[in-house]
Amino acid sequence: MEQPEPGSAPPAARGxxxxxxxxxxxxxxxxxxxxxxRQAGLHPGQELLMMHLWExxxxxxxxxxxxxxxxxxxxxxxxxxxxxxxxVRRTSCAEDRRVTIVTATPASVALRREVEQIWHRLEDLTxxxxxxxxxxxxxxxxxxxEHNLAEATAARCARRSS
Amino acid sequence: MEQPEPGSAPPAARGxxxxxxxxxxxxxxxxxxxxxxRQAGLHPGQELLMMHLWExxxxxxxxxxxxxxxxxxxxxxxxxxxxxxxxVRRTSCAEDRRVTIVTATPASVALRREVEQIWHRLEDLTxxxxxxxxxxxxxxxxxxxEHNLAEATAARCARRSS
DNA sequence: CGTATTTACCTGTCCGAACAGGGAATCCTG
DNA sequence: CAGGATTCCCTGTTCGGACAGGTAAATACG
Numbered sequence: 001m002e003q004p005e006p007g008s009a010p011p012a013a014r015g016x017x018x019x020x021x022x023x024x025x026x027x028x029x030x031x032x033x034x035x036x037x038r039q040a041g042l043h044p045g046q047e048l049l050m051m052h053l054w055e056x057x058x059x060x061x062x063x064x065x066x067x068x069x070x071x072x073x074x075x076x077x078x079x080x081x082x083x084x085x086x087x088v089r090r091t092s093c094a095e096d097r098r099v100t101i102v103t104a105t106p107a108s109v110a111l112r113r114e115v116e117q118i119w120h121r122l123e124d125l126t127x128x129x130x131x132x133x134x135x136x137x138x139x140x141x142x143x144x145x146e147h148n149l150a151e152a153t154a155a156r157c158a159r160r161s162s
Numbered sequence: 163m164e165q166p167e168p169g170s171a172p173p174a175a176r177g178x179x180x181x182x183x184x185x186x187x188x189x190x191x192x193x194x195x196x197x198x199x200r201q202a203g204l205h206p207g208q209e210l211l212m213m214h215l216w217e218x219x220x221x222x223x224x225x226x227x228x229x230x231x232x233x234x235x236x237x238x239x240x241x242x243x244x245x246x247x248x249x250v251r252r253t254s255c256a257e258d259r260r261v262t263i264v265t266a267t268p269a270s271v272a273l274r275r276e277v278e279q280i281w282h283r284l285e286d287l288t289x290x291x292x293x294x295x296x297x298x299x300x301x302x303x304x305x306x307x308e309h310n311l312a313e314a315t316a317a318r319c320a321r322r323s324s
Numbered sequence: 325c326g327t328a329t330t331t332a333c334c335t336g337t338c339c340g341a342a343c344a345g346g347g348a349a350t351c352c353t354g
Numbered sequence: 355c356a357g358g359a360t361t362c363c364c365t366g367t368t369c370g371g372a373c374a375g376g377t378a379a380a381t382a383c384g
Contacts, residue, residue, distance in 0.1 A: 016285035018297060019191065021304035023210075026188030027231070027371090028311035029181065034372080035315065045340055048185075062362060069189070074341055076364060081339080098349045098362045123178035125314040126307060135180060138307070141300055142183035145288060149190035152287040153197065189341090196342080207370055224332060236371055238334060243369080260332045260379045329382070336376100341369085351360070 022145070029126065036118045040111055041085065045070075046078055047115050050087060050104065054112050058103040060093070087111065184307070191288065198280045202273055203247065207232075208240055209277050212249060212266065216274050220265040222255070249273065 034044045042050070052067055053059060061079065065072045079102055082088040087108040093099040127135050196206045204212070214229055215221060223241065227234045241264055244250040249270040255261040289297050 016281045016288075017301050018289050018304065019195070019281065019285050021301060021308065022188060022191050022288070024231075025304050025308045025311065026184060026191070028308060028315060029184050029188070031372085032311055032315050033181070043339055060362085065362095069186075070340090071342055072363070073343080073365080078340075096350070096362085100363075119178045119181065123181050126178075126184070126310055127180050128310045128314075130306070137299075138303055139179050139183060141303055142180065142187050144292070145300070146183065146187045146190060148288055148290045149187065149194055152290075153190060153194050193342085205369055222332085227332095232370090233372055234333070235335080235373080240370075258332085258380070262333075325384105327382100327384085329380100331380075332378085334377080335374100337373085339370105339372085341371105343367085343369105344365100346365080347363090349360105349362080351358100353358085354356090 018145075029122075032125065033118075033122055036122055037115075040114045040118060042087075042111070042115070043081075045074075046082055046087075047119075049075070049078055049082065050108060050111065051115060051119075053088070053102065053104040054109070058101050060099045060101055062099065064102065180307075191284075194287065195280075195284055198284055199277075202276045202280060204273070204277070205243075207236075208244060209281070211237070211240055211244065212270060212273065213277060213281075215250070215264065215266040216271070220263050222261045222263055224261065226264065 030044055033047075037044060037047055040047075048068055049064060052064065056067075059067075061072070061075055064070075064079075065075050068075065079088060079090065083090055087105060089103045089105050091101045091103065093101055127138065130138060192206055195209075199206060199209055202209075210230055211226060214226065218229075221229075223234070223237055226232075226241075227237050230237065241250060241252065245252055249267060251265045251267050253263045253265065255263055289300065292300060
């Protein structure tokens with residue numbers, strides 16, 4: 001991956017500075033998270049699933065889909081890869097034979113501290129130089145953007161399915 | 163894709179509220195951009211390449227890689243798909259036979275207005291309710307985050323390659 | 325001049341993300 | 355109880371993104 005040179009002028013950003021900035025920040029953030037997570041043997045996205053599993057205990061796949069806000073196909077394959085990596089175990093539910101329960105293996109618990117440190121470090125690198133109030137402002141702004149985007153996608157989905 | 167329910171409490175966000183918010187905002191933003199762009203027959207990422215081509219004229223692929231800050235393999239395949247879709251033409255350079263020049267086809271020019279409207283709309287949906295100064299603050303904060311992340315990844319790359 | 329390095333591009337592979345579609349189990353309703 | 359709808363999961367496909375490796379062309383250097 002080529003590094004976007006630090007002072008690169010926004011080339012096509014004239015049409016939407018915020019959108020373009022979100023795009024760039026997200027890409028850098030994802031890249032940095034990927035670099036940090038690789039030390040732990042995880043790929044970006046897998047750590048969210050594991051973190052939820054560690055916090056909330058064994059989960060049904062459908063619950064993971066809801067909590068992660070992800071696609072069920074993505075969860076199916078991510079769980080499969082995590083199982084192959086030994087971080088996760090899948091058990092069929094006896095009461096409802098449609099559901100499969102996903103459990104974090106004991107081997108994965110060793111990862112937990114590492115992943116939490118990585119997230120803490122990622123947060124510090126991201127918010128470097130922002131004071132406590134600066135972080136609050138950032139969280140508030142991002143929440144606002146998230147609210148707007150959620151609203152917009154929901155409106156589009158509702159209109160499409162009507 | 164399941165909709166992340168609007169008021170969903172951040173489940174694993176305790177370890178890094180800003181990082182988690184970036185993740186969520188980016189995902190929603192990407193999803194919304196994808197929904198809007200599909201009307202134009204483009205996938206997210208392709209529109210940036212086309213916009214740069216429209217603005218800056220025929221480009222070498224290496225230039226596109228630099229400007230988009232993307233991977234050369236990604237650009238190769240994205241250009242191939244855009245060529246197959248008829249939005250782009252590839253010509254071999256006579257002076258330097260290594261380079262291929264990518265040109266926006268006349269057919270693609272019809273897309274330009276549409277894509278620009280889509281980006282304008284995306285920006286409005288994203289920044290809805292933020293005043294002019296709110297948008298400025300958003301741009302400033304995002305620039306700060308981008309700077310931090312660029313710094314961090316650059317530092318990591320430098321250390322790794324030393 | 326000939327070799328080494330750099331540049332530009334392509335290919336293969338792996339991953340997450342999204343959509344479409346399908347099969348199995350369960351639930352609901354008449 | 356039977357049939358239809360729903361839930362849950364899986365598979366296939368397509369796409370962007372990233373990494374590794376490889377080829378051809380141009381340039382730099384001894």
